[in-house]
Amino acid sequence: MIALLLFFMQFNSLFISGLQAVDDHTALLLRVVIGLIIIIMYLKSLEVENNLIIGTAILALFFLINLNATCINLIFTLWFVYLVRRKGATGVIQSVYYSTLLFSVFFALLVVKGIIYPDIVYIPETGRYRNNMGFWSANYPGFIAYSCFMTLFACKGYLSGLIHPVFRWFTNGLMAFFIIIPFLADSRTPGYAMIASLMVFIALSSNLIRYLMAFYLPLVPVVLLAMSLYLPWYYHGGELDYVLSGRLSYYYDYLSALKVNNYFFGSPLPDFALDNSYLILMTALGLGFIIPFTYMVYRSVLNNPNKYFIVLVFSLICYGFTEAVMARAETSVVILFYLLMFIKTQGTEFDKHGNALKVDDLLYRKSTAE
Secondary structure: OHHHHHHHHHHHHHHHHHOOOOOHHHHHHHHHHHHHHHHHHHHOOOOOOHHHHHHHHHHHHHHHHHOOHHHHHHHHHHHHHHHHHHHOHHHHHHHHHHHHHHHHHHHHHHHHHHHHOOOEEEEOOOOEEEEOOOOOOOHHHHHHHHHHHHHHHHHHHHHHHHOOHHHHHHHHHHHHHHHHHHHHHOOHHHHHHHHHHHHHHHHOOOHHHHHHHHHHHHHHHHHHHHHHHHHHHHHOOOHHHHHOOOHHHHHHHHHHOOOOOHHHHOOOOOOOOOOOHHHHHHHHHOHHHHHHHHHHHHHHHHHOOOHHHHHHHHHHHHHOOOOOHHHOOOOHHHHHHHHOOOOOOOOOEEOOOOOEEOOEEOOOOEEOOO
């Protein structure tokens, strides 16, 4: 049921955001229905966790202050995470894997159609021709390809022998196809992100690099938030801004309109694209969001030191500098990213036959056999 719900969330987002085949009123109604289903499924057990109530109250308070819809998205994300984590770590990852695999098939078929019948659009700002592939923008198939690739990569790597060989080979084929989609659409950033993730994964074969990566990873969001606040003031309109497709100018337009209280209590979303996850989260929760966010990234790595998950966390927090991905909880990679902050897989590993093992965690030198 959880896998089907996640599949429906992704499929719903595909039609609303990707294909724009649903009007705004219907889209809002569908999202409300999904939110109610999540809440009802969670409350069926008649057990409500205190942290969930506290988190919901804080997010609701910020929404009342700044009327930022991102707060509502985060509330539903929080409830979904608390619902799904009841399945246990392995059950969670299996649900995410199979729902994403099913969604990937539908998405791949749409992309194939977009390749056979291209939707070419000229972008005068950059002088580039891009293939929207039937979606609202070439950025969308690139991002969804990234989402499916990273989710399948991380889940398949963790589950190992628990997945039937036929599904493993089929997943590998989909992942290979997803890598080339951003380049076919000329939305290259997610393509580079996937390739960089594979390179990081290879580098993590070294225990020293793996240790350093996990140790310093929680500091990366702090650095990227600082860059998001600093670079727009001094580099908007320049060469770096051009390389980033004008993003620094948008960041500058947003930041220059803020008042002091907005840095503490957030602000409404601007009426233009703000392709930066850290600034989006700041609009919802103020600068203070970075403290619990950094702690949760730290906890996600501490509790899930599997190198597949480390790569996913690293990739997403870096990709978030140029895209508002962390506020798009209807995509599987973001759901898995937040789930890793609330589950613990450290004590469970599997051999190539899918048999559960108890192992010493070489990253933290702490035995999980206790």
